[in-house]
Amino acid sequence: MDQNATSTLASKIPDLPYIDMxxxxxxxxxxxxxxxxxxxxxxxxxxxxxxxxxxxxxFEIIELHKEQLAHTVETGTGMFKQFGLFLKEKLADFGFAGTGSAIAGFALGVKMG
Incomplete structure (x- = not known):
């Protein structure tokens, strides 16, 4: 391929975000x-x-107790926190958790989500 064809091909490919990251x-x-x-x-x-x-x-099909509901929600919240810690630990195992680019990527991913 000559130089002219390469530059023409490159100009037709759209810029993809995050491709150089x-x-x-x-x-x-x-x-x-x-x-x-x-x-x-x-x-x-x-x-x-x-x-x-x-x-x-x-409709009085069940009897709802405020304390049990609050305890269940707190348990679920604790489990989600453990899930977040699990993800952080896995990133650390691969060596990505402490790098600035991984932190910036995580912040952008949270913003995009």
Whole structure:
């Protein structure tokens, strides 16, 4: 291929964002994006379950105890925190957790998610 054909081909390929970023940034971005999406899914499922429990309590199908509901939500919150620590630990195992590019990628992934 001659130089003219190469430059013409390069001009037709669109600029892809993040294509020149390092692996730490891309991995951090993917983990951050996944973390935020999984948090949104967790909140959706939790909200659906709580509304369903409120409705069942209203129709007197079940008896809802405030203390048990609060304990269950606290347990779920603790499990999600453990999930976040697990992701951080895995990034550290691969050597990406402490790098600035991985942290910036994680922050961008959370913002994008």
């Amino acid at each position: 390092g692996s730490g940034f891309v991995i951090g971005m993917a983990v951050g994006y996944f973390f935020k999406k999984s948090f949104k899914i967790l909140l959706f499922l939790l909200g659906t379950a709580i509304v369903l429990l409120f409705a069942l309590d209203q």
